[in-house]
Amino acid sequence: MFNIKDSKFTGYDYNDWFRYLKRNDRERLKIDFSSEHELTNREREIIFPSVRAFQRGEQSDGKCLVKAAVRFAKKYGEDKYPDVMKLFIREENFHSSYLAQYMNHFNEPLKKNNGLDHIFRKLRQSGGLFMEVSVLVTAEMIALSYYSALGNVARMIDSPALADICGQMLHDELPHIVLQSHTLGLLGTGPVKNAFRRFLMGAATIAVWIAYGDLLAQGGYWYKKFRSENFGYLAQSIEIADKTF
Ligand SMILES: [Fe+2]
């Protein structure tokens, strides 16, 4: 489990985030497929259903999010926030492209839509920035557990390309969680919002486990561990938001 709340990112303002994301944008992962071997049918069955879903989930044009970010920037005088979120959306689209490259290498078809992703998107767009960012950060906290599990599976099946992708995702997602937690803090925290965030995490944890528990278990995440890590990340996110507020 990662320590998010004590990372160097927790003191960042939006100017720092802009500089960080710009710098990160110059260091994109070049995936090396030269050591990949053919995957067995069983290995494909284990990894691709969830990889396909996350490939889709990481991808977004971010139009609603940018609109909400512009409104927030005006209201709170945080001029840099929309630019930060544009760089953030760009980074998420790179994540999607890493997984797409991996799937293409193994001739696996990409998926246009999936049920869970659809629910996440509708939910995000159903409210203002609080809703957008709360749902987003819930998915990102679950992503930390998921890519940890997928990375373990990648090493088990000897797929260095997939292990590298997972490493890059973990490297990028942890700061994202700090960034969204900072914004949630500026929007104001409190017991009702925190209860809602716990409800979201509980529902998302169950839904992802039902859909992709097989992969998570192969990667060393039984339900109890998956749930406790997700809620551990949420506790850290709430702590960061409370400190910002
Ligand atoms: Fe991502």
Ligand SMILES: [Fe+2]
């Ligand atoms: Fe992210």
